[in-house]
Amino acid sequence: MRRTGDQFMVKEINTSIVMDTILRYHSISRARISEITGLNKGTVSSLVLELINQQLVFETGAGESSGGRKPVMLQFNGDTGYVIGIDLGVNYILTILTNLQGDMICEHQEDITGLNSHEIIPLLVRTIGIVSSQAPLSHYGIVGIGIGVPGMVDSEGTVLFAPNLGWTHVDLRAAVQVYYPEMPIFVDNEANMGAIGELQYGAGKKVANLIYISVGIGIGAGIILKNELFRGTAGYSGETGHMTIDADGRLCRCGNRGCWELYASEQAISDMGKSIKLNGVTGTLESYITSAQEGQVSIIEAFDKIGHYLGIGVANIINIFNPDLVIIGNRLTLAERWISQSMQDTVKKRALPIQRQSAIVQFSSLSSHSTALGASFMAVSAFLQKSTART
Amino acid sequence: MRRTGDQFMVKEINTSIVMDTILRYHSISRARISEITGLNKGTVSSLVLELINQQLVFETGAGESSGGRKPVMLQFNGDTGYVIGIDLGVNYILTILTNLQGDMICEHQEDITGLNSHEIIPLLVRTIGIVSSQAPLSHYGIVGIGIGVPGMVDSEGTVLFAPNLGWTHVDLRAAVQVYYPEMPIFVDNEANMGAIGELQYGAGKKVANLIYISVGIGIGAGIILKNELFRGTAGYSGETGHMTIDADGRLCRCGNRGCWELYASEQAISDMGKSIKLNGVTGTLESYITSAQEGQVSIIEAFDKIGHYLGIGVANIINIFNPDLVIIGNRLTLAERWISQSMQDTVKKRALPIQRQSAIVQFSSLSSHSTALGASFMAVSAFLQKSTART
DNA sequence: TTAGTTTGTACAGTGGCTAAACAAAGTTAA
């Protein structure tokens, strides 16, 4: 049943409050923490002492006096440990190393075009080794690995279905765990990781309800509600790409008709491209962007149309969730310049007036790093939770 | 900032766990509660003693022995207080009186067709008086009032916009509070109340993620995620009726095109009815149902179509949320017989296979009482929370 | 120098929890 309350729970809650306060204010004294949180000065002192002993917090010296004894300033010790975040894309692996504050130390990218899972996983493990070796010496070392995958992932870290990788039932967590038996490893959908990345380090820093829409070959969404990832009953929420926006529309490979991703994804621009008279365009998103930069009108109009359809789905999401923020991420952000205007116009036209007032729609501010950063934060979060739990 | 942990919080949490356990098992001994919850026997004893002193729980006598001393069975004292739940509909007020377990003691309905807010509110207050007078003598008496309204409601209980009532900015809570100055009063959207009603007393009793779709003149949704109502950032979530399901569809009064409620609501059936050759049909939902009962094919086909479009939106919601359960409520449930089949067929076709496995779609099991019961539960919930809080 | 302010620690007291002991009340079987 539910966890019962006892003194350890109280301490855990309060330690976490103290920690969050230090993180939020960056540099703060014990006295201020006590004031802000409402915790007794003595309580704060004793909790901070433990955090210092764990090397999670350190004293940076005296701060400015406001007419009395100078405060001793505290800071989170971001470099006491490091984590690895991996964005396993359709044709690339992006592996990054960050400290506990999300500062990126190094990154490494590999092309995986045409490889199958038996080739990809060893390569992925190799990238972990490469960035690990770049980690500065620290008290805790590497404390966790997060991996974002373009497909459905169950709670055990098994990739159930990743159509664009051609994977079904690949137990990715276990496969990596073999190489790092003691390491906490977190595998989740790429859109969920992206949503967390934006919430923690991107545009959604001070926001409670955020929908991250990952627009690549298909469309997926990471849903953050009340500051928490919402995964759905079985972990399959956010399949917004298969939301019907045209009841009698084109047939989708999912069996449904008029799915959003048929009209507003990388796939959609390719489909449009085929029917446009091309001059030297090869069919990749990048090639269409080049054409648009060169001023080819038919391509620019195609992007405009994509933006319109993107806006229809975004407006639906706003009407359903009433979020603070909708963030468009993943590959299609490359075409922001040609998509943004028509998308925003359509959202303005289609979302209810009362929703528009509060909801903001924007493109990812972390560009191509949302997923990797989110994945790394999963590991950070688990590490801090474990650290502040019962001693 | 966040609430800090202290011994009172621990007690509150554990009291609430004990209370929930008693409610769930209906009749249970202290020893079993201790076993189930993991709380120490002494802790359970002392918490139960307080609940008994507050008359929230009582001992019903000895239970069956399992080879030792007979246990003393405990039960929740549902009749220690009563609450009022009100479903303010477009042309009716349904006011019910329930005990703290949701058992309905009496109900009262009034027709409000053609009345404005200055006439409706006094009438609503009068219905409160009528059902109040039916309340049996109890220790706490009437402990709260909940009201469900067909429109957007802010956190202060002001009805911001209720198009079908013709209300804008009516401070309903304050208006009722005048008559009952000390009474806790909760005003919320009718779909939110319905969702809570189904979660507590209806089909969604053992479910974490439930979407209640209220299909009346328009469509609204109450969203329960992780056992909690999700209201959105400003409280305007669930405006699913204005989700686009046909990108180039008909114009809606909201300014958008192809809104779901144009195709799958009471309004939709009326619109269809106009273009059907009628024999004696007057244009109300009831009249169409009568025609369908009489076997008029064009009407039956119209309902079938409504079911199809209802299914499209439901499939979208399933793909987005991955819920345990979707419940269709409000007026259109009257036509369940003619709508259900085509709706279920469409959902089966349109929701992703993996979602279908877990999600169930059904019509309300509380029929027309979901909203009133949900409203009454809001009051029960607040009362119990207050009672188990710090003494 | 002195008075006042601010910071952080020390210490007693509170209260809710746990573990263990125990009394009461039952069953089971020789």
Add this chain to the structure above:
DNA sequence: TTAACTTTGTTTAGCCACTGTACAAACTAA
């Protein structure tokens, strides 16, 4: 019938994290 065992619910001692208060240390300002 009696003895041994089980189960229930209360009591008691001890633990631990919190709070409030007192206080020393360190600083500002007049």
